[in-house]
Amino acid sequence: MESLIKCLIDCLIGEKLKVLRVNAGYHAKRRLANLGIIPGVQIIKKKAAPFRGPIEVIVKGTSLVIGRGLAARIVVLSDNSK
Numbered sequence: 001m002e003s004l005i006k007c008l009i010d011c012l013i014g015e016k017l018k019v020l021r022v023n024a025g026y027h028a029k030r031r032l033a034n035l036g037i038i039p040g041v042q043i044i045k046k047k048a049a050p051f052r053g054p055i056e057v058i059v060k061g062t063s064l065v066i067g068r069g070l071a072a073r074i075v076v077l078s079d080n081s082k
Helices: 028-035
Strands: 003-007 016-023 042-048 053-061 062-066 075-079
Touching: 003 028, 016 028
Parallel strands: none
Antiparallel strands: 003 075, 016 042, 016 075, 042 053, 053 062
């Protein structure tokens, strides 16, 4: 079982991930926390828009769209046990 630490934009679509930390300022962390993206929560990357567009993730059964700049600051643990 191999686990990798990487940012959200580098993960594959459909991959189950665990949020480790958010490398952003106070307001960005607060906004993500209000959306349910906090360290320890499980998320699934659903879609990535082309041409550096936003990224869609599923958090606790809810689909959220996050801008690519903010998504690049989310550090996740990817479980590659397929």
